[in-house]
Amino acid sequence: MCGIIGYIGDKPANEIIFEGLLRLEYRGYDSAGIAVLDNGKIHVKKDLGKLSHLKELLLTDFGSHSPQGIGHTRWATHGRPSAFNAHPHGDSAGTLMVAHNGIIENYMKLKNRLIQSGCVFSSQTDSEVLAHLISINYSGNLEEAVLKALSEVEGAYAIAVIHKNHPDRLVCARKESPLILGIGEGENFIASDATAILHHTRNVIFLENLELATVKRDGVEIFDLSGNRVEKHIKQLDWNPVAAEKNGFPDFMLKEIYEQPQVIRNTIGGRTSEEEGKIYLTELGLSGPDIFKFQRIVIIGCGTAYYAGCVGKYLIESLVKMPVECDLASEFRYRNPLVDSHTLVIAISQSGETADTLAAVKEARKKGAKVLGVVNAKESSLTREVDGLVYIHAGPEIGVASTKAYTAMLTSLTLLALLLGKIRLTLTPEFVSEQIRALKILPQQIETILANHEQIKELAQTFMNSKNFLYLGRGFNFPTAMEGALKLKEISYIHAEAYAAGEMKHGPIALIDKDMPVFVIATNSSTYDKLISNIQEVNARSGTVIALCSEGDNEIYNHAHHKISVPNVSEILSPILNVVPLQLFAYYAANMKGLNVDQPRNLAKSVTVE
Ligand code: F6R
Numbered sequence: 001m002c003g004i005i006g007y008i009g010d011k012p013a014n015e016i017i018f019e020g021l022l023r024l025e026y027r028g029y030d031s032a033g034i035a036v037l038d039n040g041k042i043h044v045k046k047d048l049g050k051l052s053h054l055k056e057l058l059l060t061d062f063g064s065h066s067p068q069g070i071g072h073t074r075w076a077t078h079g080r081p082s083a084f085n086a087h088p089h090g091d092s093a094g095t096l097m098v099a100h101n102g103i104i105e106n107y108m109k110l111k112n113r114l115i116q117s118g119c120v121f122s123s124q125t126d127s128e129v130l131a132h133l134i135s136i137n138y139s140g141n142l143e144e145a146v147l148k149a150l151s152e153v154e155g156a157y158a159i160a161v162i163h164k165n166h167p168d169r170l171v172c173a174r175k176e177s178p179l180i181l182g183i184g185e186g187e188n189f190i191a192s193d194a195t196a197i198l199h200h201t202r203n204v205i206f207l208e209n210l211e212l213a214t215v216k217r218d219g220v221e222i223f224d225l226s227g228n229r230v231e232k233h234i235k236q237l238d239w240n241p242v243a244a245e246k247n248g249f250p251d252f253m254l255k256e257i258y259e260q261p262q263v264i265r266n267t268i269g270g271r272t273s274e275e276e277g278k279i280y281l282t283e284l285g286l287s288g289p290d291i292f293k294f295q296r297i298v299i300i301g302c303g304t305a306y307y308a309g310c311v312g313k314y315l316i317e318s319l320v321k322m323p324v325e326c327d328l329a330s331e332f333r334y335r336n337p338l339v340d341s342h343t344l345v346i347a348i349s350q351s352g353e354t355a356d357t358l359a360a361v362k363e364a365r366k367k368g369a370k371v372l373g374v375v376n377a378k379e380s381s382l383t384r385e386v387d388g389l390v391y392i393h394a395g396p397e398i399g400v401a402s403t404k405a406y407t408a409m410l411t412s413l414t415l416l417a418l419l420l421g422k423i424r425l426t427l428t429p430e431f432v433s434e435q436i437r438a439l440k441i442l443p444q445q446i447e448t449i450l451a452n453h454e455q456i457k458e459l460a461q462t463f464m465n466s467k468n469f470l471y472l473g474r475g476f477n478f479p480t481a482m483e484g485a486l487k488l489k490e491i492s493y494i495h496a497e498a499y500a501a502g503e504m505k506h507g508p509i510a511l512i513d514k515d516m517p518v519f520v521i522a523t524n525s526s527t528y529d530k531l532i533s534n535i536q537e538v539n540a541r542s543g544t545v546i547a548l549c550s551e552g553d554n555e556i557y558n559h560a561h562h563k564i565s566v567p568n569v570s571e572i573l574s575p576i577l578n579v580v581p582l583q584l585f586a587y588y589a590a591n592m593k594g595l596n597v598d599q600p601r602n603l604a605k606s607v608t609v610e
Contacts, residue, residue: 009187079124277429285388352380
């Protein structure tokens with residue numbers, strides 16, 4: 001999704017902005033631009049393409065003397081990716097520039113009105129109306145003009161504005177789309193997220209919905225959209241900027257796959273007592289009586305977070321004995337869901353900014369449900385919309401394809417299920433202690449899988465030119481099959497479908513022939529024998545089977561063409577281990593095809609539009 005960065009200080013603005021845009025690259029984009037203010041004149045450069053190609057355009061003969069400017073990476077929604085649709089956008093007289101993230105829903109109505117009053121549009125974007133609206137409302141006070149313009153727009157926005165009459169300031173505002181201010185010494189920043197500015201400062205102010213800020217070299221002032229001053233606290237982020245770097249790995253995705261043992265240690269760290277069989281989730285925000293009152297649980301999320309939720313359903317139903325439904329946030333929000341004060345809704349999100357998940361949460365709370373967020377990004381919008389939180393502690397995830405956040409979500413959901421089971425008396429302290437012990441061994445077991453990467457790489461080489469793939473799993477590992485298929489398709493562009501193995505004979509079996517490799521998640525489980533029968537059904541139709549099996553399973557050789565072994569673990573914890581070889585398989589297939597694994601085509605890291 002689009003990324004915004006703004007700078008005011010005494011350094012060359014174009015360099016700082018360009019570097020910030022590079023750090024926002026992971027959000028996904030198709031074009032980029034920078035506008036600077038230099039001696040009362042606005043200069044803008046923008047074009048289609050990746051920053052590596054735009055470097056010369058954005059850094060040569062441009063802006064090096066200007067200490068003030070804004071930059072943007074665009075992920076197209078209204079109007080195709082092109083130089084003229086790239087941001088920042090200006091008004092007809094060239095007095096100001098605006099960078100925008102979000103969607104202005106009533107832009108057509110506004111655009112028609114602005115054209116009639118003489119404004120000349122130079123793009124097909126919804127965002128350009130903001131530049132013209134601010135301009136026609138301007139009579140010397142930039143903040144006032146921005147507030148008036150925003151009072152007319154419907155939709156979501158994070159905006160940053162520069163005006164040629166105001167060399168002392170940047171103005172920014174937000175509704176729904178995220179925006180933060182970075183507070184430096186004699187310099188200040190605006191950014192879509194902290195990754196863009198962590199190298200300059202860790203002191204930040206999170207703008208809330210419907211707030212506007214004036215950002216000057218030596219300070220910031222914040223207002224609500226009625227123009228009243230708002231007092232805000234500066235927060236110091238404890239994120240390590242090095243965590244956002246590649247650390248010697250060729251890409252972020254591989255680095256993040258390898259970080260999983262440490263991430264799981266962090267997720268569990270300080271939250272368990274093995275001796276007493278206790279789990280501590282301090283930000284849960286739910287009391288024991290609250291937890292007893294719930295009659296059902298609904299889990300919502302999108303993409304990988306949704307698949308984590310599907311595992312959560314199996315976990316909670318088996319450990320807490322409560323009915324659980326898992327739904328896609330984009331479906332939940334529009335289906336008039338039957339939730340009330342006896343329902344606990346669990347919303348899962350890495351970014352905490354996914355528009356569908358945020359809207360689904362609002363819908364659930366409107367109907368009286370309590371909402372618990374299972375979230376990675378601290379201070380993200382979702383964390384402010386929920387009644388309680390379970391942070392997954394995965395650290396910044398930069399690769400567009402989610403990996404470490406998924407295993408951290410599964411680990412967090414396991415802790416949550418154990419806690420709920422303990423409170424609702426479905427689990428004994430002894431059982432909880434046993435699970436804590438098993439959870440603590442998981443990082444080592446993942447290290448064993450990572451050490452086996454050469455075998456997985458060879459398999460990826462064998463199958464990288466396949467056109468289609470089928471992934472089969474049952475029970476706890478049906479979601480693993482779905483997540484494995486998603487990883488393969490999103491980064492290697494190989495078509496992959498996932499099916500509950502027992503469902504194959506009801507249709508997809510017709511697809512199986514010698515050109516259809518089938519990945520079967522066949523680790524130890526209560527349905528192992530059934531999976532072996534499913535493998536035989538594939539074999540009987542000349543399909544090629546790759547089986548993911550538990551260490552020491554020699555039986556599987558009689559049935560599968562290829563096998564990948566993973567360490568032995570209980571069925572309830574198996575999804576945390578089993579996904580790792582599938583991540584590596586997808587990674588190597590994409591990498592060997594020469595594809596950009598960190599930024600797959602058409603995808604964005606943070607999906608802040610519907
Ligand atoms: C897939 C992927 C996406 C996200 C989805 C939800 O690898 O990353 O499917 O899982 O867009 O994002 P969050 O978790 O940020 O709400």
